[in-house]
Amino acid sequence: MAILSKIRERTVFLIIIIALALFSFVLADVIQQGDFGEDKVANYVGSVNGDEIGREAFARMVENYNQQMQGRISSMQAVNQVWDAEVNRKLLRQEFDALGLEATPALIIDYMSEQLAGSPEFSDDEGNFSERRMRAYVSNLKATSPREYEGWKEFERNIEVAVLTDMYYNLVKAGMTTTNFEARQLYKQENDNLTFQFVKIPYSSGGEVEVSKSDIKKYIEDNSENYKQKATTDIQYVFFKEEASAEDETKIKEDLEDLIQEFKTTDDAEAFISLNSDEEFKDAFQFEYDLDQDVKEQLFNLEESEVYGPYKFKNTWRASKMMEAKTLVDSAQVNHLLISFEGSQVDPQQTRSNEEAKQLADSLVNVIKADKNRFAELVSEFSADQQTKDKEGDLGKLKYGSLFDNFNGFIFDSSEEFAVLESDFGWHIVRATERTEPRKAVKLGHVAINIEPSQKTLDLIEREAKTFFIDSRESDFIELAEKADVEVKPVNEIKKLDERISGLGNQRPIIKWAFKKNTKPGETDLFETNEGFVIAQLVERSEEGLKSVESVADEVTPIIKRQKQAAQLRGQISGDDLNSIAANYNVEVERASAVNAENPNLPGVGKEPKVVGAAFALQEGNVSRPVEGEKGVFVVKLLSRSEAAELPSYRAIARQENEKRVNGLQGRNSVLIQALKEAAEIEDNRFDFY
Numbered sequence: 001m002a003i004l005s006k007i008r009e010r011t012v013f014l015i016i017i018i019a020l021a022l023f024s025f026v027l028a029d030v031i032q033q034g035d036f037g038e039d040k041v042a043n044y045v046g047s048v049n050g051d052e053i054g055r056e057a058f059a060r061m062v063e064n065y066n067q068q069m070q071g072r073i074s075s076m077q078a079v080n081q082v083w084d085a086e087v088n089r090k091l092l093r094q095e096f097d098a099l100g101l102e103a104t105p106a107l108i109i110d111y112m113s114e115q116l117a118g119s120p121e122f123s124d125d126e127g128n129f130s131e132r133r134m135r136a137y138v139s140n141l142k143a144t145s146p147r148e149y150e151g152w153k154e155f156e157r158n159i160e161v162a163v164l165t166d167m168y169y170n171l172v173k174a175g176m177t178t179t180n181f182e183a184r185q186l187y188k189q190e191n192d193n194l195t196f197q198f199v200k201i202p203y204s205s206g207g208e209v210e211v212s213k214s215d216i217k218k219y220i221e222d223n224s225e226n227y228k229q230k231a232t233t234d235i236q237y238v239f240f241k242e243e244a245s246a247e248d249e250t251k252i253k254e255d256l257e258d259l260i261q262e263f264k265t266t267d268d269a270e271a272f273i274s275l276n277s278d279e280e281f282k283d284a285f286q287f288e289y290d291l292d293q294d295v296k297e298q299l300f301n302l303e304e305s306e307v308y309g310p311y312k313f314k315n316t317w318r319a320s321k322m323m324e325a326k327t328l329v330d331s332a333q334v335n336h337l338l339i340s341f342e343g344s345q346v347d348p349q350q351t352r353s354n355e356e357a358k359q360l361a362d363s364l365v366n367v368i369k370a371d372k373n374r375f376a377e378l379v380s381e382f383s384a385d386q387q388t389k390d391k392e393g394d395l396g397k398l399k400y401g402s403l404f405d406n407f408n409g410f411i412f413d414s415s416e417e418f419a420v421l422e423s424d425f426g427w428h429i430v431r432a433t434e435r436t437e438p439r440k441a442v443k444l445g446h447v448a449i450n451i452e453p454s455q456k457t458l459d460l461i462e463r464e465a466k467t468f469f470i471d472s473r474e475s476d477f478i479e480l481a482e483k484a485d486v487e488v489k490p491v492n493e494i495k496k497l498d499e500r501i502s503g504l505g506n507q508r509p510i511i512k513w514a515f516k517k518n519t520k521p522g523e524t525d526l527f528e529t530n531e532g533f534v535i536a537q538l539v540e541r542s543e544e545g546l547k548s549v550e551s552v553a554d555e556v557t558p559i560i561k562r563q564k565q566a567a568q569l570r571g572q573i574s575g576d577d578l579n580s581i582a583a584n585y586n587v588e589v590e591r592a593s594a595v596n597a598e599n600p601n602l603p604g605v606g607k608e609p610k611v612v613g614a615a616f617a618l619q620e621g622n623v624s625r626p627v628e629g630e631k632g633v634f635v636v637k638l639l640s641r642s643e644a645a646e647l648p649s650y651r652a653i654a655r656q657e658n659e660k661r662v663n664g665l666q667g668r669n670s671v672l673i674q675a676l677k678e679a680a681e682i683e684d685n686r687f688d689f690y
Contacts, residue, residue, distance in 0.1 A: 024459070033555040034440065042688065043055055043686045044685065045083070045211070045685055045686060045689060046083070046087075046682065046683050046684045046685050046686065047681075047682070047683040048087055048090040048092075048094070048680055048681075048682055048683075049090075049094060049680050049681050049682075049689070050093060050681070051090050051094065051404075053087075053090070053121070055191045055689065058083075059689075060081065060192040061082045061086065062075075062078050062079055062082050064154070065078050065081065065082050065421060066085035074499060074506055075449065075499075075508075075690070076498075076499040076506075076508060076690060077499075079497075079690045080497060080684060080686075082590065083686060087677070088673055089161055089680060090167070091673065091676045092161065092164070092165055092168065092676075093161070093164075095168055096164045096167075096168060097623050099168070099171070101164050101167050101168060102164075103160045103163040103164050104294040107163050108156070108159055108163055109131055109162055110158050111163050112129075112134070112159055112160060113129040115159065116129060116134065117129050120347070120348070120349040121133065121134075121137050121348075121349070122134045122137065127535065134404055136236070137607060140309055146484045147236050151202045151477050151560070154669075156618060158225065163619060169665060169672075172665065172672060173592065173662050173665065176658065176661045176662060177654075178653075178654040178655075178658050178661070179654070180651075180654065182652035182654070182657070182678075183651070183654035183657060184647075184650050184653075186653055186657060187644065187647065187650060187653055188643070188644060189596065189597040189598045190596060190597075190598040191596065191644030191646055192596060192597070192616075192640075192641070192643050193593075193594045193595060193596050193638070194592075194594075194595050194596070194615050194616065194638060194641055194642075194645075195591070195592065195593045195594070195595075195638075195639045195640045195642075196588065196591075196592055196595070196615050196618075196636050196637060196638045196639050197578055197591050197637045198578075198589075198590055198591075198592060198602065198611065198634050198635065198636045198637070199578050199581050199582045199585075199587060199588075199589055199590070199594075199634065199635045200580045200587060200590065200602075200605060200613075200629070200632045200633075200634055201542045201560075201569055201581075201587060201632050201633045201634070201635075202587075202631075202632045203562050203565040203566060203632055203633070204565070204567060204570075205565075205585050205632075206330055206545050206564070206565030206567075206568040206569045206572075206633075207565070207568060209561055209564040209565055209568070211557045211564070212558045213549050215560050216304065216549045216552065216553055216557065216560065217549050219556050219559070219560055220546055220547065220549070220552060220556065221546070223639070224546055227546050227547045227552060228545070228546060228547075229542060229544065229545065229546070229547045230495055230496070230544055231495070231496055231541070231542065231543055231544040232492075232493045232494060232495055232542045233511075233515060233538060233539075233540065233541045233542070234478065234490070234491070234492045234493065234494070234538075234539040234540045234541075235490075235491050235494065235501075235510070235514050235536050235537060235539055235555045235571070236478075236488050236490045236491070236533050236536070236537050236539055237487065237488070237489055237491070237501075237504075237510075237535060237536040237537065238466070238468065238481050238484070238486040238487065238488055238489070238534070238535050239486070239487075239489070239532060239533070239534050240465040240486065240532050240533040240535075241461075241531055242453050242457075242458055242461055242531055242532040242533075243453055243532075244451045244452055244453045244454070244457065244460050245295075245453065245454075245457045247457075248451070248452070248453055248454045248521055249317075249451055251454070251470055252317050252449050252450075252451055252452075253317050255449060256310045256317045256318070256447065257310055257649045258310070259319070259447055260307055260310065260319050260447075261274075261278055263319060263321060263447055264305070264321070269281075269323060269445045270283075270445065271323055272447070273445050273446065273447055276447050277447045277448050277449070278378065278448050278449055278450045279316070279318075279446060279447060279448040281445055281446075283443070284401055284443065284444065285326065285400070285401070285443050286441060286442055286443070286444065287325075287328075287330050287439065287440075287441050288300045288401070288440070292313060294306070295311055295313075295320075295545060299322075299442070299444060300440075300442060300443075300689040301319055302320075302321075302322035302444075304322050304324070304325065305321065305322060305394070306321070306322050306324075307319055307320065307321045307322075308320050308321075308529045309447075310418055313448070315450060315451050315503075316448040316449060316450055316451060317448070317449050317451065318446050318447060318448035318449070319446070319447050320444045320445065320446050321444065321445045321446075321447075322442060322443075322444060323442075323445050324442070324443040325440060325441070325442045325443070326440075327438040327439060327440055327441070327443060328400060328413065328438055328441040329400065329410055329411070329412045329413075329435045329436055329437075329438050330399060330400045330412070330436055330439060330441070331397055331398060331399050331400065331435075331436050332397070332398060332412065332433065332434060332435040332436070333396075333397055333398075333412050333432070333434035334395040334396070334397075334398050334403075334411060334430065334431070334432055335375070335379070335388075335392060335394050335395060335430075335431040335433075336383075336385070336388070336428045336429060336430045336431065337361075337364065337375070337378060337379045337382060337383045337391045337393050337395040337428065337429040338382065338383050338384045338385040338393075338425060338428055339352075339357045339361045339364075339382065339383075339426050339427045339428075340357065340384035340425065340426035340433075341353055341354045341357035341358050341426055341427070342354075342355065344424065344425055344426045345358075345424050345425050346384045346385070346425050346426060347384055349476070350384070357426055357427045358420070358427050360427075360430075361374075361427040361429055363561075364378055364429060365418055365420050365429045366384060368418060368429065368431075370420060375392070375393070375431060376392040376393075379392055380392075381414060382508065384425075384426060385425075387420070387681075393487060397434070398411070400412045400441070401604055403452065403594060404421075404423055406421050406422070406423075406494040407421055407423075407428075410430060410432065410543075411430070411432045412435075414460060414571075415434075415435075417431060417432060418430065418431055419432075419434065419626075419661040421586075443683040459563070461532065461533070462533065464484070465526065465532070465535065466526065466533075467534035468480065468481075468484055468486070468535055469524060469525075469526040469535045472524040472535055473524060473538065477524065477537045479505070489502070489503050490539070491503075494511055494514060496511075496515050496686075496687045497516055497686055497687060497690075498511055499511065504529065504534060505551055506630060507527070507529065507534070508690075510527055510534065510536050510560065511526060512687075513525055513527075513536070513584065514536070514538050514541070515541070515687065519538050520538065521538050522537065522538065522677060523537070523538050523542055524537045538683055561626075563628075565632050566626075566628040569626060569633040570625075570626040570628075570633065573626045573633070573635065576623035576637075578623070578635060578637055581635055590602075590603070591603075591639075594642075596612075597609075597612060597613070597616060600612035600613070601675075605609065605631055606627045606631065607630065608630055608631070608634065610627055610628065610629055610630075610686050611627050611629045611634045611636060614627045614634075614636055615636045615638055618636065618637075618638040619638065620638050620639065620640060620641060621638065621639075622638055623635065623636070623637045624636040624637075
């Protein structure tokens with residue numbers, strides 16, 4: 001009872017202790033997530049009009065896409081391509097929902113039948129798409145391979161989106177029809193012509209004007225759509241590359257020299273190479289043109305067992321030994337007929353056994369040998385190689401060593417025209433013709449030692465890099481680099497989702513660091529890469545929004561200057577006598593004939609759409625007000641208007657315009673998708689996760 005009493009007395013104390021422990025746990029998690037000093041990281045990758053793209057789902061899509069691409073793209077390329085596809089899909093899905101579009105099962109099956117046509121797994125005995133076989137295939141997939149079943153479900157979702165997309169685009173196209181009135185206007189723009197006189201007064205005639213920072217700022221704000229910018233950073237860096245020193249290279253060469261005598265006398269050169277070389281022995285012949293240009297004469301003319309070296313080749317020191325020399329055909333025309341069998345890599349539906357495939361190939365080659373003209377016919381009838389079936393089995397003019405060993409032996413070491421040979425794909429009836437004359441080829445063995453930095457050199461490079469990093473916190477970065485004899489490389493306008501840095505390749509960690517809010521201009525950091533150490537310094541960061549006055553001053557100043565000069569000229573020009581106006585500014589009255597709105601070109605001036613537009617607004621004999629053009633301020637007098645004859649029908653023009661309007665409507669970067677993106681509220685948190 002005494003113990004219980006004491007516990008009751010300390011209940012409040014225990015509650016406080018537990019609360020503090022929980023708070024410290026939560027606090028640690030908050031700090032780890034970056035809630036102090038950094039923006040809170042959302043638990044979703046982004047959103048489209050409030051519809052979130054979940055973090056885990058997005059990660060799975062990226063992983064699946066990476067697997068599909070099999071290393072052909074980088075991680076960030078996969079992230080960006082999946083993001084674009086998912087944003088497009090959500091934008092379209094929202095449009096589908098708003099319009100009440102629905103993809104019925106029948107429509108989806110029809111679309112699938114087109115996509116899967118010709119696939120053996122989904123075809124009946126007559127080669128037509130079979131819904132029954134498709135459903136059996138999916139049921140088996142669900143029971144035996146959950147991962148592949150998930151991929152199939154994604155395929156079904158994509159098919160549904162494709163069906164709805166077709167419906168949606170057809171609705172949009174229906175609303176883009178060119179009317180008869182529009183077609184007539186287009187016709188007149190191309191065929192109504194004007195003849196007029198004009199005076200062009202250069203902007204410089206307006207005198208000198210001043211352009212202030214406030215003028216530039218106002219211009220940027222008034223034309224904000226043209227001067228939006230994404231967040232960017234400018235950095236500079238130095239690179240301490242991990243590379244061999246002159247001392248290392250000399251030592252590697254000396255080590256190779258110690259091996260050469262034994263290499264010359266060994267009876268088993270292949271084993272010696274396997275034990276001592278950084279490159280594997282290649283049991284293959286080479287022709288003189290295959291050898292390195294710098295040493296091909298020395299290598300090609302070696303006697304058997306003779307060794308040449310040491311010599312430098314790419315990033316190795318090497319010694320080469322003549323293993324064998326012989327004469328070989330170096331190229332031949334090759335055709336083939338492929339008979340597949342069950343388990344071969346060509347046709348998974350094939351039930352023919354290996355032995356049956358061999359018997360068929362032997363039977364067919366006998367037919368071909370009796371009548372060579374039947375080769376193309378039999379290829380078309382029997383070959384399982386779909387890529388060459390319609391080309392008489394043509395594999396092209398092949399060089400020595402480009403095929404399997406047994407193929408090379410027949411094609412380049414034999415004089416026979418036909419052979420039956422096996423591969424993982426099946427049994428091949430191979431035909432070799434147009435063999436070149438045999439020439440000398442050599443088989444060389446190489447002992448190659450990679451030129452790599454020693455541990456002593458690596459330690460020195462690391463020490464120098466870390467010393468530079470420590471000093472860079474207190475010293476001028478460029479002056480420090482000059483003392484250390486390393487080059488400073490600037491990299492400007494890096495975007496948040498970039499991954500490449502000029503001179504370094506993919507360096508996402510550096511870019512992430514440069515965009516962190518707690519990384520301030522002037523700060524440096526040390527990064528270890530596969531090839532050495534990078535010390536980067538943040539120079540400047542530009543936030544998302546309008547470009548700064550300084551960054552656009554060179555572009556905008558001439559535009560504002562021209563506007564101010566044009567205003568001065570418009571205030572000075574008076575009257576409607578072109579000769580007087582021209583005399584006042586020491587210019588000539590010029591003439592333009594057969595000018596239309598579609599091609600608003602003035603002789604000796606170039607394109608001036610505003611000037612030609614002003615001329616079309618005039619009555620014959622009238623003079624325009626001063627017009628601000630591309631090359632100066634213009635005054636125009638319309639002399640005559642030639643209107644094109646009316647057409648019986650404008651349908652052909654309307655049809656052409658319809659084709660223009662719908663061209664490029666579909667696709668990832670279509671004008672429709674871009675319009676939907678511009679109208680949408682898209683939140684992008686990719687940077688927080690990748």
